[in-house]
Amino acid sequence: MSKRPKILLVDDEAQIRRPIELHLNRCGYRVHSCTNGEAALERLDAEKFDLVITDIKMPKMSGSELLQQIRVGGSDLPVIVLTAFATVESAVEAMKLGADDYICKPPQLGEIEIKVRQAIERRSLAAENKRLKTELDRRFGFGGIIGESAVMRELHEKIAPLARDRDISVLLTGESGTGKELVAQAIHQNGPRSGKPFIAVNCAALPDNLIESELFGHEKGAFTDASVRKQGLFEAADGGTLFLDEISSMPLPVQAKLLRAIEEREVRKVGGTVSSKVDIRLICASNADLPDLVESGSFRSDLFYRIAVATVDLPPLRDREGDVKRLALHFLEAQNAAKGKQVELAPETLRAFEEHSWPGNVRELENLVELIVVTAGEDPVGPDDLPKSVFALDSNNEAAVHSNSDLKEARGMLVADFEKAFIKDHLQKNRWNISKTADEIGISRPALHSKIKEYGLSGPESENA
Known part of the structure; x- marks a missing residue:
């Protein structure tokens, strides 16, 4: 009562x-x-x-x-x-x-x-x-972007005027896991459209044959499974902000229709003949090098210049001096509250965190802290309690640093090593439950199957065969 x-x-x-x-x-x-x-x-x-x-x-x-x-x-x-x-x-x-x-x-x-x-x-x-x-404001305002390093102060200064504008298109770039959706939400929440919808969609998670229908909607009978008329995400975001993550994965035919929707500020449903006006602010994100994709012909140059009116590059966690400890303690407090626990991190653990290269960036740190809280006992968590599969990557970092590869190739080696260890760790934790693991790490089931095949991972049955 x-x-x-x-x-x-x-x-x-x-x-x-x-x-x-x-x-x-x-x-x-x-x-x-x-x-x-x-x-x-x-x-x-x-x-x-x-x-x-x-x-x-x-x-x-x-x-x-x-x-x-x-x-x-x-x-x-x-x-x-x-x-x-x-x-x-x-x-x-x-x-x-x-x-x-x-x-x-x-x-x-x-x-x-x-x-x-x-x-x-x-x-x-x-x-x-x-x-x-x-x-x-706490979750999506600028105060929700945790970090006091010089590069994060520069980021705050750059996005503040962009948030105040109602319409300017923003392209967020940076490595996977750097927090692009959080920044997109902060721009929306601190701008004139804050009272309207914020709709986020991961373009890489949508099959090529459905992405057009998801974005623009479809009429009943437009294709085999179109049993009812469906509103698209452009219409759902009307008045607010549409965030397109991993836009680099969008097929070229859909890119052309996206360009028209942006320029004309109207959309036409799949199978439809009438266009509807929409009023949205578009924020896109990519961890791929879009200018390279433009040069190779896999991304339209006219669309690139339309979505990249303002470009904001998010720094990797390894470049955010002093922020690792702040973020780790922030995630620890949130996970303890969510799971009703009182897990503590030993000072040596926080030092290990600061020395780690974090190829998966903030997402890797957040997922690791969640895993620690779930599996921790009553004693403070020490370095020996950390997953060996993740922190063993630091030796690989040294090999990559001293390799003869160029910067992009060396970075790719590290990211691949991290992804393989990270996915394997979560698969083992979830006893190779594909749906649970995909949901936990934030990718689709087909994408997870693709990664398992790419890295040659095998489950308990294969290992015991």
Whole structure:
């Protein structure tokens, strides 16, 4: 059961005060009474209340002075004023002083009950809205992008003006796992479209034959399985932001239709003949080198220049000096809260984290901390408790650093080594449950099967054969 709302009733006339107090107590409120404004201020300093009901005319300190004192401190505590003059002027004056509502004397108990309930409901709704906004700001505001390194301060400075613009298209680049969707959400949440939808889609997770239908929708009967008319993601994001992750994987024919949708600001459903206007802000992301793909002919140059009006490159975790410890402790706190545990990391573990190269970036760190919290016992987690399959990669890093490969090839070696170890570790943890593992690491089942084949991974049955 929720806590009974607490009301402070201030009136020097017992014949007015007492019936109100008795009635509101019967209605489920906790009512405390004072006979003047000075006594009321003392109670407000000592206790928390959900509502004040005060008379205007009182000795020592009037209700008007009490109301002014409450508002001087910046309090949003709702106040209902009792006035003996049923005139428009007295009501307007009470509202000017900061009252939420007024009641004419002698008060009708039914009217008081209704106005008290409405005032408390309004305050509760305002508090919930404030809480939700704070949570959104924490998760998706710039403050939700954890990091105080120089490169992250530069990132904040770069995306802040982009967020303030309503329409500019933004391309987010950087290695896999650097937090491109989080940055996209922050740009949306801190911009003029924040009250509208944020729709994210991973283009690599959609089969080539369905991506057009997902983006633009389809008419009933447009193809074999189109049994009903379907709204596309462009229409779902109308007024808000559409985030296209891994746009480099989009087939060329769909790229052409995407370009038209961006330029004309309208979409046509698959199988349809009529176009619909859409108003969206487009943010795209890619961990592939799009200029290279343009040069090779696998990505349209006109689309590239349309989506890359502003380009933001996200730094890899290894370049974010001092941020690894901050992120690890942030993820540890979140996972402990989510799983009802109190896991601690030993100082040596945090040092090992800072020395690790993190080829999978922030996503690798977040997933590792989750694994640690799930599997940890009561003692602080030391370096020997960390997955050997992941931290053994640091020796491979040394080999890559001293190899004769160019930068892109050496980086590819490290990423491949990490992906193989990371996927194998999660497959083993989930006893080779493909669906569970794919969902856990954030890729589709076909993509996971492809990675298993690419890295030559085999399950327990194959190993025992």
